[in-house]
Amino acid sequence: MVATLFTLTTLALVQQTDTQVAVRPGMRLDLSNFAGAIAVKAWAENAVRVRAEYSSEGYVELTLEPSALLVKASSRGGPPPSVDYRINAPAWMALDLSGVNTDITIDGAQAPVTAETVNGEVKCRGGAGNISLRSVQGAVGLADAKGHVEVSTVNDDVTLSGVSGDVTAQTVSGDLELRAIDSPNVDVSTVSGSVTYEGTIQDGGHYRFATHNGDVTLGVPDKANATVSVATFNGDFDSSFPISLTGTTKHRFTFTIGSGTARIELETFNGDIKLRRATELRGEHDHEHHEHHEHEEDH
């Protein structure tokens, strides 16, 4: 039986909640929110501060269990309330966040993170261990994380940067952009969108980049050792450096870079496949980034 040690309820008459609960290392923050927003920022305290604002009749309930702090909003008879949470939590605290019509933002976590929403964005900076970010109708972004990473959305883009560890990323209608990745295993695919990867190609690693409608662009680091398989039904292949084919079939060809110990699969049904030096790709990205900022400043 789970012992409930502490329960705090704020009635609907008060439209805001601001409370702080002491937590112990090893505990998990478990928060579900039907609509609104969840913003979690790591801090150095061994405590969780929950600030919540909600417009509908309802209440926010915090339940402290031996292994988790549960946060949940309910209403008395009406529809689930829309709640905007601003939460400070210890960086060591594992996060299990879920919502339906909810945006989720995480900043500075150094622990496992699970964040799932249906209609909303998921943005996470930080995270260690198992990291799972999912949305249906919203972009998913992850930066500066380390561990086993699984990210997906359905109708938007996925962006990863500064991530190390095994990576799986998927979308259906959206682009996948992976920058500064350090991983031995990467598997990313979209159905209608482009794929861009710039990161390590580790010896013995396996990398798969696939789309149905869209281009695949791979930045190959210097001194990479990989056997590269390229497949396209209705597109072209372009490499900015010379390659020597080792095998060719109707829709696929292979070639080797260095000793060829890593395996790379590049696939697009309707699109082009572009091979670039990693430095080249980073340069293009920095240039685009710079132009984008200048354009924003002009406005």
Next chain:
Amino acid sequence: MTDPWIERLSEYRDGELTDTERSALDAHLAQCETCRGVLDELTRVVARAQSLPDRPPAQDLWPRIAQRIAAPAARPQRWRRIAFSVPQLLAASIVVALLAARVLWLTVAPAERGAPAAAAAPATLTARVAWAGDAQHDAAIAELQAALDAGQRAGRLDSSTVRIVEHNLAVIDTAIVQARRALAADPGSTYLNHHLADTMCRKRDLLRVATMAIASART
């Protein structure tokens, strides 16, 4: 919902529909931009496939397969191995996933069991079985559609989310049609075989996501 006519466009283009079916689909095409787009893509894919040189695969496996078929069995077989194609296995996995969705739907929404199922294709246009799993697959998708409709009616699943799921199912269906068409023109292509299998996996994954969205919307 996923347009039931999409799967018939290939037959339409190949002149394999009856006069009645063709007339009905002509009328549908006049109103449906999605189907017109898929049909255009099909036409382009076929034109592209027909323009490709007809080369044998680098490693022709058929002689060895034929040799094995022709060779008499060394001894009576005590058991028979049943082999399935990748699409058949995927179809089975989709059916399992959707049966799970059905169970979930019945579990979490007992009050809505009486909800009408999603509109099916006209009776005269029942989809032909292209491979073993298609009929079950279509039935399972109808179940999922019912679950989506129920979620929308209950107000727990945003109508825009339902539209997004349906749109993306159509995106994947289009990709499947294109991959199947390409594979029909080049059945020996390992890439196309795997690509079709992968794309069907994407459909299964999306259906799972939709099921989970319904579940999370009800909790």
